[in-house]
Amino acid sequence: MNLTEAKKQFIQTWGTLGSEWGINRTMAQVHALLLISPNALCTEDIMEQLNVSRGNANMNLRELMNWTLINKELVPGDRKEYFVAEKDIWEIARIIARERKRREIEPVLKVLNGLKEVEGDQSDKELKAFTETINNLSNFVGKMDKSVDMMLKADENWFFGTILKMIK
Amino acid sequence: MNLTEAKKQFIQTWGTLGSEWGINRTMAQVHALLLISPNALCTEDIMEQLNVSRGNANMNLRELMNWTLINKELVPGDRKEYFVAEKDIWEIARIIARERKRREIEPVLKVLNGLKEVEGDQSDKELKAFTETINNLSNFVGKMDKSVDMMLKADENWFFGTILKMIK
DNA sequence: TTAAACTTTCAATTATTTCTGAAAGTTTAT
DNA sequence: ATAAACTTTCAGAAATAATTGAAAGTTTAA
Structure with a gap:
């Protein structure tokens, strides 16, 4: 199996598990995506990779921040917010x-x-x-x-x- | 607080907890009701006490049986099925x-x-x-x-x- | 300032899950 | 056999949850 396919499957599986445990599917998918990303991602990246709207991406990123499962990361010289997941x-x-x-x-x-x-x-x-x-x-x-x-x-x-x- | 009120609150609380953990609210409520019942209840009892339809009661009782959280109990001289919850x-x-x-x-x-x-x-x-x-x-x-x-x-x-x- | 870059909000829509109730199915007693 | 008693099914309805996207809000650079 190649990486692209594997990522897709992981994100999908994690989303399913999340919703079986009472967590919003998209929130779990955003989390999964950030968990396997070596670098911080911005809202656009998430919208694109998960095919979700800006509003949805924003809301779930905010919620993940509430849980303290992810953090903002500032990239010098860039006004966008980037996000990284706690990896441990x-x-x-x-x-x-x-x-x-x-x-x-x-x-x-x-x-x-x-x-x-x-x-x-x-x-x-x-x-x-x-x-x-x-x-x-x-x-x-x-x-x-x-x-x-x-x-x-x-x-x-x-x-x-x-x-x-x-x-x- | 009196018993009637307390039962209501327990059933409602348990249902909420269930749905927060990815379990159908009514299933959790049926379970709660049986947990606090000193004797076995039939489908009618459940429909009445939880205000749910026959189909809904039946489906959730079946599901609780699948989980082996409740058991059928036969009452001699009665054709109806009665249900008891595991209490431990x-x-x-x-x-x-x-x-x-x-x-x-x-x-x-x-x-x-x-x-x-x-x-x-x-x-x-x-x-x-x-x-x-x-x-x-x-x-x-x-x-x-x-x-x-x-x-x-x-x-x-x-x-x-x-x-x-x-x-x- | 102001305009571009970016984030947040939220009313309306869409998707998903749950529930209803009547009909169909099954079992039991006579 | 048959009818009453009871259980199950399932298509449509209702309730709940999630999503969209455009508008409003905010921040920053010049």
């Missing part, structure tokens, strides 16, 4: 974990903890089932949350080393 | 991990490994960047995959115990 995969994983924790896990945990306060007849079967599920879930999601905190502090080798040692 | 949160987490691994991680890993074979001029900057990213990514995704395997075999307490011990 472990760092990328941490960024994504951090953001999803903040945007999704933490709010859910808050709701679950609030739902522990539900009042009513303690001998009611419905209430008992509800309370038990909420307690188990909030306990579990709490541990997930802590695990992400752990990962955010950890070194890649230690992290995988610990998890993988049992099946090495 | 660790077991649920493993089911979801297993299914997402199979449906999403494994196919991507296959593509990434295929993309290592790309041919071309080894001194080309573009090719070098591409190859390096693909190698790093396939290495990382491979470790993720193995970690999921590990989790699938592990006991909940051991798993979280190991991960959490550093920040306890």
Whole structure:
């Protein structure tokens, strides 16, 4: 397989994976494109290589900046903005974990903890089932949350080393 | 807060989380409803409690069965099918991990490994960047995959115990 | 200033996903 | 056999999400 074909396939695959995980397909594709680019790209490059409009390119670049997955890079003597992706995969994983924790896990945990306060007849079967599920879930999601905190502090080798040692 | 209100909020929250993670909102809501139900529910119950059509209820129940997150339960003397959810949160987490691994991680890993074979001029900057990213990514995704395997075999307490011990 | 170069916005359009509900299919009891 | 009870299917409708592109906004150089 040649490079052009391989790039195309990678960008397409990454886009599909993104949308299966609730991330805008184009955002994932822009990210993929920048991940494999040896040098910074400008909006025009992205529009051209992915066949998307200026508005779409701009919006997804902005969103990737929000996630801190990409950075602006200034090219001396050029007014355009260029973009580069963070290339370290472990760092990328941490960024994504951090953001999803903040945007999704933490709010859910808050709701679950609030739902522990539900009042009513303690001998009611419905209430008992509800309370038990909420307690188990909030306990579990709490541990997930802590695990992400752990990962955010950890070194890649230690992290995988610990998890993988049992099946090495 | 009373039980009725709390249930509503839980179902709504779980549905939102589901769609943020690429799972159909209604499927997540049906799952949530069954998770907090002390007894098995039939299609009618679900249609009524979630205000969805028969077709929608049926399709999502079927899909939850595919995931093995719920099971049919037969009530003697009743021709209707009733459904119960697996209640053990660790077991649920493993089911979801297993299914997402199979449906999403494994196919991507296959593509990434295929993309290592790309041919071309080894001194080309573009090719070098591409190859390096693909190698790093396939290495990382491979470790993720193995970690999921590990989790699938592990006991909940051991798993979280190991991960959490550093920040306890 | 001002005009060219560039970025951002957003209303309208297009694409994608999900949902509905009635019809078709299946199973069971008699 | 047949009819009632129940489940599944699927074409069209509705809802949601993503995209376009032109206009408005901003920055910079001269």
